[in-house]
Amino acid sequence: xxxxxxxxxxxxxxxxxxxxxxxxxxxxxxxxxxxxxxxxxxxxxxxxxxxxxxxxxxxxxxxxxxxxxxxxxxxxxxxxxxxxxxxxxxxxxxxxxxxxxxxxxxxxxxxxxxxxxxxxxxxxxxxxxxxxxxxxxxxxxxxxxxxxxxxxxxxxxxxxxxxxxxxxxxxxxxxxxxxxxxxxxxxxxxxxxxxxxxxxxxxxxxxxxxxxxxxxxxxxxxxxxxxxxxxxxxxxxxxxxxxxxxxxxxxxxxxxxxxxxxxxxxxxxxxxxxxxxxxxxxxxxxxxxxxxxxxxxxxxxxxxxxxxxxxxxxxxxxxxxxxxxxxxxxxxxxxxxxxxxxxxxxxxxxxxxxxxxxxxxxxxxxxxxxxxxxxxxxxxxxxxxxxxxxxxxxxxxxxxxxxxxxxxxxxxxxxxxxxxxxxxxxxxxxxxxxxxxxxxxxxxxxxxxxxxxxxxxxxxxxxxxxxxxxxxxxxxxxxxxxxxxxxxxxxxxxxxxxxxxxxxxxxxxxxxxxxxxxxxxxxxxxxxxxxxxxxxxxxxxxxxxxxxxxxxxxxxxxxxxxxxxxxxxxxxxxxxxxxxxxxxxxxxxxxxxxxxxxxxxxxxxxxxxxxxxxxxxxxxxxxxxxxxxxxxxxxxxxxxxxxxxxxxxxxxxxxxxxxxxxxxxxxxxxxxxxxxxxxxxxxxxxxxxxxxxxxxxxxxxxxxxxxxxxxxxxxxxxxxx
Numbered sequence: 001x002x003x004x005x006x007x008x009x010x011x012x013x014x015x016x017x018x019x020x021x022x023x024x025x026x027x028x029x030x031x032x033x034x035x036x037x038x039x040x041x042x043x044x045x046x047x048x049x050x051x052x053x054x055x056x057x058x059x060x061x062x063x064x065x066x067x068x069x070x071x072x073x074x075x076x077x078x079x080x081x082x083x084x085x086x087x088x089x090x091x092x093x094x095x096x097x098x099x100x101x102x103x104x105x106x107x108x109x110x111x112x113x114x115x116x117x118x119x120x121x122x123x124x125x126x127x128x129x130x131x132x133x134x135x136x137x138x139x140x141x142x143x144x145x146x147x148x149x150x151x152x153x154x155x156x157x158x159x160x161x162x163x164x165x166x167x168x169x170x171x172x173x174x175x176x177x178x179x180x181x182x183x184x185x186x187x188x189x190x191x192x193x194x195x196x197x198x199x200x201x202x203x204x205x206x207x208x209x210x211x212x213x214x215x216x217x218x219x220x221x222x223x224x225x226x227x228x229x230x231x232x233x234x235x236x237x238x239x240x241x242x243x244x245x246x247x248x249x250x251x252x253x254x255x256x257x258x259x260x261x262x263x264x265x266x267x268x269x270x271x272x273x274x275x276x277x278x279x280x281x282x283x284x285x286x287x288x289x290x291x292x293x294x295x296x297x298x299x300x301x302x303x304x305x306x307x308x309x310x311x312x313x314x315x316x317x318x319x320x321x322x323x324x325x326x327x328x329x330x331x332x333x334x335x336x337x338x339x340x341x342x343x344x345x346x347x348x349x350x351x352x353x354x355x356x357x358x359x360x361x362x363x364x365x366x367x368x369x370x371x372x373x374x375x376x377x378x379x380x381x382x383x384x385x386x387x388x389x390x391x392x393x394x395x396x397x398x399x400x401x402x403x404x405x406x407x408x409x410x411x412x413x414x415x416x417x418x419x420x421x422x423x424x425x426x427x428x429x430x431x432x433x434x435x436x437x438x439x440x441x442x443x444x445x446x447x448x449x450x451x452x453x454x455x456x457x458x459x460x461x462x463x464x465x466x467x468x469x470x471x472x473x474x475x476x477x478x479x480x481x482x483x484x485x486x487x488x489x490x491x492x493x494x495x496x497x498x499x500x501x502x503x504x505x506x507x508x509x510x511x512x513x514x515x516x517x518x519x520x521x522x523x524x525x526x527x528x529x530x531x532x533x534x535x536x537x538x539x540x541x542x543x544x545x546x547x548x549x550x551x552x553x554x555x556x557x558x559x560x561x562x563x564x565x566x567x568x569x570x571x572x573x574x575x576x577x578x579x580x581x582x583x584x585x586x587x588x589x590x591x592x593x594x595x596x597x598x599x600x601x602x603x604x605x606x607x608x609x610x611x612x613x614x615x616x617x618x619x620x621x622x623x624x625x626x627x628x629x630x631x632x633x634x635x636x637x638x639x640x641x642x643x644x645x646x647x648x649x650x651x652x653x654x655x656x657x658x659x660x661x662x663x664x665x666x667x668x669x670x671x672x673x674x675x676x677x678x679x680x681x682x683x684x685x686x687x688x689x690x691x692x693x694x695x696x697x698x699x700x701x702x703x704x705x706x707x708x709x710x711x712x713x714x715x716x717x718x719x720x721x
Contacts, residue, residue, distance in 0.1 A: 001281060003351070006035035008043075010351040012281040015288075019366070023292055027372045029416055037415030038365050042352045045408055049343055049358050052401050056704060059433075060466065062087050067469035075470075077572050084436075090571070091399060093439050098500025099446045101424065103386040107335040108424075108450050109504050111236045112534035112556035113266035114544040116334065117511070119275040119616045120287045123301045124312070128541055130294060131315045132265035133334045134240070135545030137174070138249045139259075141167045144518035146546060164249040171260050175241075178234045178552045180212040189255050192241065194224035197323045199232075204254075219320030219328040231320050231328070234552055238263040238330060240318075265544035267506070267535065268334040270294065272363055273341045273394050274458075274631040275616030277609050279715045281349040292370040294336055297381030314381050335390075336383050337426060337451070338367045342395035343404070345708060360393075364412050367391065368423055372416060387419070390450060392426035395458070395706075397433040399440040406445045426451030426506075430458035430632075431704070432466050435488050436571050438495045452501070453508030453535075454492045456485070461635030463578070464643055465705030471579035472647040475586075475594050476640055479578055487573035493532035493560075494568055502560045511537040513627045515618060518546055526550040532563045539628040586649065592658075595650055597622050598637040600662040602692045603679070605629045607666055610688040610714045611677050620669045622662075634695065634707045642699025655696055663689055687718045 003010035020031045066083055070076075084090040107113075118129040141147055142155070142163060147170065149155060152162040175186040184203060191202040199217040202208050211217055211232075218238065222228030232239045239262055245251070246258020270291060278284050293299030294314070301312045315332040322328040340363035346356035371389040373379055384390070393405050402425075409423040425445045427434070429452050434441050442449055463484065464473050479485060489509075496507045509528040512521045521538075525547060528536040534556045538547045580586075586594075600622040608614040609631075618626040627633075644650045663679040663686075670676040679686040691714035695707055702709060 001348070006032065007039045008353050009035055009039050010354070011035065012349045014281055014285050015349050018285050018288060019369075022289070023366065023369055026378050027369060027376065027416075029369060029372075034365070034369065034415075037411075038350070038361070039352065041361055041365070041408065041411045041415065042357045045361065045404065045411070046352070046358060048404055049361075052397075052404060053344060053703070055400075056397055059087060059089050060704070063089070063466060064469045067467070067471075071469070071471070075577065077575065081572060081575060084575070089398075089433060089436075091437050091440050094443055096498070097443055097446060099442065099449050099504055101447065101449055101504050102421070103388050104424070104450055104504060105335055105384055105386050105388060106236075107266045107331070108390070108506055111266050112529075112551050113237055114264060114538050114547040114551075115506075115508060115535040116265045116268040116541070116544055117271055117275060117339075117537055118268060120270045120272050120290050120338070121276045121278055121283060121615065123290050123293075123299060124303075125616075126270060126290050126294065127299060127301055127312050127314065129265065129268045129270075130299075130333045130336060132268070132541035132544050133263065133315070133332060134261045134318070135264040135541055135548075137171055137260045137262050137545060137549075138167050140518075140542050140545040141170050142249060144542060144546065145516070146170075146519050146522055159248045161252075167249050168253060168257075171257075174549065174552070175260075179216055179232050179239070182209040182212050184209060191255060192227065192230055192243065192257075194220055194227060194230075197325075199230055217323065219322045221320055229320075231330075235555055237266075237548060237551055262545050262548045263330075264548045265334040265538075265541060267337060269337045269339050269392055271339045271616075272367070273339050277613040277615035277711075277715060279613075279712045280719070283613070284347070284349055288366050288370065291338055291367055292373075295370045295372075295374045295379065295383060297379035316381065331385075333381065333383075337390035337392050338371075339392040339394060339426075339428075340364060340367060342393075342706075343401065344395065344703060344706060361408060364391065364408055364423075365415070368412050368418070369416050372418070375418075375422070388422055388424050388450075389418075390424045390426065392428060392451060394428040395431060395704075396427065396441070397431045397704075398437050399444045402427060402434075402441045402444040406448065409448065421448045424448050424450040426453075428453060428455060428458075429488075429492050430455040431462045432459070432574075435459065435491070436574050438492065439499060442495070442499045442501075446499070449501075449505055451506045451508065452492060452496050453506070453510070453533075453537075454489050455510045455632060456480075457510070457632035457636050459488060460485070461632065461639050461705050464636065464639040465702075467577045467579065468639075468643055468646060468700060470577050471582075472649050473640060473643045474578050474580050475590070476598070476636070482576070482578040484574055484576040484578060487569045487576070489531060490566075491569040491571075491574060493563060494566060497532065497560055497564050498568075502557065502564075506535045507533050507560075509533040509536040511628060512539060512543060512547075513629075514625060515539040515543060515628060516626050518543060522546055522549070526554060529554045529556050530559065532556070532560050534560070591644075591649060591654075595641065595644070595654060595658045596662055598641050599655070599658040599692070600665060601629070601637045602634060602641075602695060603659065603662050603666045603689070604669065605634050606692045606695070606711070607670065607676070607679060607688045609634075609711055610691045610718050612675055613715065613719075622665070624669065631707050631711070634711075635705055638695035638699050638707060639705040641696045642705075645696065646700060652697065656693070659689065659692055687714050687721075690714065 002013040189201040218231040220227040250258030317332040318330045320328040347359035604619040619629040679689040
């Protein structure tokens with residue numbers, strides 16, 4: 001790469017030019033000051049970053065030694081917990097406190113609703129996500145398996161009016177359940193209009209009524225006696241009924257309702273991390289450009305369809321006439337958070353005294369400065385209305401690392417001219433040392449914390465790696481019923497509520513990974529709300545619209561108040577180790593099934609990550625069920641095989657043989673992708689296939705079981721061919 005010099009920094013030319021020509025203008029920050037501030041931050045904080053990473057390794061070494069020493073003894077939970085306290089893995093919980101975060105947007109503090117996570121390197125996905133604040137419930141019902149195909153309701157290539165009628169019935173039921181009329185039902189309404197500042201409806205017999213709760217009516221567009229749309233609100237989420245001559249589904253509606261829009265993806269995490277394949281400056285510049293476009297309101301994606309050029313842009317805000325005759329404005333876009341990379345990654349996009357710097361420090365500076373455009377009003381399409389920038393930090397281990405993130409944010413604020421605590425912090429509770437010390441972690445950032453969440457996949461990968469020497473881990477399907485996992489999920493919510501997050505911050509739950517199985521999602525994902533989460537991850541805009549229905553069904557804030565009385569989960573349960581009993585003997589079929597399932601998942605993802613630079617996509621599993629995959633999936637699968645290999649349940653030959661068999665299947669699953677390079681035609685020279693082997697065979701040596709070190713190396717190798 002070509003570098004430009006700035007003090008003791010060497011900055012990749014493409015990155016330097018991006019900052020100087022696109023990010024810096026109109027921010028009030030000088031180019032030289034930006035780079036000198038970054039240099040100061042790196043010089044002061046990189047040594048702490050290095051020390052904390054070394055502490056991770058030292059703690060892991062001590063835990064490995066403890067398990068090896070006690071391997072032939074019956075596990076003693078009390079002795080184990082005491083040991084973890086002695087080495088500083090478990091820290092004192094500390095006194096009770098409540099977070100003091102202020103200037104938080106309603107989408108974070110008050111509105112419970114779905115959350116998308118989208119790779120920031122893909123402008124199409126980013127625009128789809130930010131525009132998913134509102135979604136058509138008609139489209140969501142019609143296009144998914146939430147409506148059965150039985151009794152003439154097949155979802156065929158052309159419009160099926162029988163299925164369309166079923167959609168209307170389902171939508172009217174939703175209105176009756178959450179926006180009930182004073183009498184009768186929305187099914188019998190023939191006209192909606194505004195009378196004396198109230199939403200009024202008329203039935204076929206000429207009689208009229210209003211909403212049972214008139215305060216649910218917020219506003220309208222068009223004329224009072226013939227509105228184009230009416231806006232309703234329930235549980236802080238809005239719903240818009242649209243009127244007119246509709247296409248397809250609403251064409252023959254007796255009330256002229258042609259669609260119903262739900263407020264859907266209330267927030268979106270724009271991801272620089274697990275779902276992004278960004279391995280060099282070229283990749284990183286594109287990530288930063290997309291975030292900058294969001295913050296300036298200028299992000300555009302141009303597509304050519306049927307010889308016509310179409311520009312997709314960010315949706316404007318929505319405006320209505322309120323009940324008092326004044327204008328009501330609603331956010332037209334999902335509130336964007338940005339997830340920076342973890343502190344274990346370095347980047348050669350910037351060198352300090354010839355050495356790579358922590359990528360998370362560069363992320364913090366660039367994403368914060370880009371967001372300053374939003375705070376200064378340089379964009380007509382505002383993200384935060386309260387002067388906040390929302391940065392999610394992944395893969396932090398314990399309160400010392402959270403404290404480092406807090407100090408980093410303070411220095412970035414000072415460098416770029418932000419008021420203190422303008423940079424808000426989200427903690428990903430996905431590493432065991434954070435889970436068992438969550439209260440102390442929150443306390444380390446209590447003035448800026450806006451988000452905690454659980455993530456089954458990364459958390460399980462860390463659990464396997466941490467307990468690598470304890471014994472062979474149980475099969476993956478059984479981990480979902482393990483004591484530690486239930487305790488972890490419950491404890492996360494309880495600790496968050498005890499620290500005052502209710503009404504101030506998000507408590508989140510993880511991803512629904514099957515985007516084609518929306519019926520199953522609607523039957524089960526409401527459990528996340530019952531567990532106390534006021535947001536939960538979904539894989540698509542359509543899934544967000546459907547999942548939004550759950551937040552109408554259940555009042556999360558009431559649920560959180562009820563859970564505040566729950567008994568605290570003991571840390572001992574989170575520390576439970578999911579190893580197989582010593583007398584358990586797996587059959588050859590069980591071993592083969594587990595090995596092949598893991599191998600196929602690894603290859604399905606790595607073949608695209610390394611081979612094509614795709615960090616997040618729908619990857620068919622061994623049964624051809626499409627799953628949303630990212631690096632977290634890879635971490636658990638590779639660590640699970642590495643554990644069984646280490647404990648001699650499988651051999652290297654078994655792993656290699658399974659990988660070769662599964663590569664043939666993965667090649668078949670991708671046969672329609674013209675950009676895909678088959679692995680099975682030449683295993684030795686297939687870089688993705690070799691990367692899959694590396695992830696397993698080098699799994700013990702990978703710090704905390706992370707996959708990025710192998711992925712980055714192999715992806716760069718692939719790009720250089």
